[in-house]
Amino acid sequence: MDKMQLSRMQFYGYHGVFPEENKLGQRFYVDLVLSLDLSEAGRTDDLDKTVNYAEVYERVKKIVEGRTFRLIEALAENIASDVLHQYTNVNDVTVRVIKPHPPFDIHFDGVAIEINRKRASL
Template sequence: MDKIVLNGCRFYGYHGAFEEEQKLGQIFVIDLELMVDLQKASQTDKLEDTVHYGLVFEAVQKQAEQKKYILIERLAGAICDDLFDEFPAIQAITIRISKENPPINGHYQSVGIELERSR
């Protein structure tokens, strides 16, 4: 299956299990792989024959910045639900969400989750 990829999308949100995360917020980095049949778009060169990744970004941004969840697992699930509802051409989604600065004592680049969902 062909893929549309959005890498390193950064959003400021208020998701987290700790009260500080919900009050202060933090940056969430979201990567998406959208499995879509891109054969027609590769032949026609028409936007309507693909999934508009600008609109995908806006849908993800709405969940990440306007909603609040305790778990990033739930944020990822809500994003998948929205994308399946809004874009019928998407057959499957792999989503990764990372927190670069969670309230965990230690040295690391980031922590996060990955979900794979399909219709």
């Protein structure tokens, strides 16, 4: 299966368990890997035979910036579900959500979760 990757998309959202996170917000990064057959798009040079990544970006932006989730797991699940419902030619999607500066008094470069959802699981 072919892959389309959208790497390190940046958004500003209000996700988290702590009230400060919902009030102040923070930057989030999202990576997507879409598995689909890209052979016809490659042969025909036709955008209608693939997935328009600019459109995917806008859909992800709307989810990340338009709603508040307590858990980045829920954020990732909503992104995966949206992609699989919107793009019927995508067989599976891997979503990685990175919260680079969680509000804890510990020192690391962020936390990330990664999920993979397949069309068959819908």
